[in-house]
Amino acid sequence: MSSIRIGIILGSTRPGRNGEAVARWVLDRAETRDAAYELIDLADFPLPHLDEALPPAMGQYANAHTKEWAQKIAQYDGYIFVTPEYNHSISGVLKNAIDYLYGEWNNKAAAFVSYGSVGGARAIEHLRAIASELQIAHVRQQLSFSLVTDFENYSVFTPAPHHDAGASTLFDQLEAWTTALKPLRTS
Template sequence: MSKLKIGVIISSTRPTRFGEVPAKWILDKANERPEIAAELIDLRDFNLPFFDEAASNAWMPSQNPEAVRWQNKISEFDGFIFVVAEYNRAITGALKNAIDQAYVNWNKKAFGAVGYGTVGAARAIENLRTIGIELQMVSTRSAVHIAGADFFAVHPLGQQNKPMSEIEGSIGNSANDMLDQLVWWAEAAKAAREEENLVSAAAE
């Protein structure tokens, strides 16, 4: 089987965001795996409107060219790692809007998450998993939670600005578990999608 194409999605678009730091860290970790070819996906690179289509692309094609460009990008991947900021116990509005701009493009794919904040974005990641169920996605059991002292060690708020390598003793095992599970589920889903496509082609 060819390498799994995994998109690492930065969920915050704020000018002062921290998300690209853990995103680049998990991108490197993912690309160390022989089964994975990971790529960074930055929501800043897509000028998505607030969802304004007549319906989800589950029911009809989207009209906005930027939404279509986003859907085509998501379709390239076998799975995803969401780098999650927590805003008021949920995922960011930017990420929710981006998720809502597509539907069929997410279906039957796997995802994991890396969360950061005082509680490691635990509630936001649970929010994301609930959304994933509706998108017909499968979530890894394990996630990476950069929380508490670890969070303040690497985030500018803590005024220490340590590199991510300084907290790998705390979060490294979670990252390995998440990536192991992501590979398993993404390979299983990819094989099932390919089999489904063969069956559909044979029936035509």
């Protein structure tokens, strides 16, 4: 097993959310990979709206919930963000969780998986801009699941088989970039 660790961040806490099935599908496909993947459910980190007095870039966290979140995120070399598309963007809970930290995200790699009425493509575009500001290198390959074609009755996740090939490419790119960036964090 490789020494790289990748967190799969489930970016929705909404009751009845579709994201858990999507994140678990990603995690299931990652089990055979040469990296350690782990699910990070934002429901397990109930962060209030950003309540730190100092900017996250200073890394001087005062609140216990922030310190716990920072410790969790710092463990990983890369991330897969699983996000719904709400109103042409990412969920508020995901944006809030990202905004809490800065240095913990820097010089790491990320990939994006989305779902929504048009596959969540607009949410991914917003995540790419956010990731760039946080010095997260994001890979080209993404996965976008349509509520119309990849879910039964808009709620039961039944992804089309062609997504497996895309997932494999996503993992290949993410693991390569994560490995390449590791020396930047250890120097």
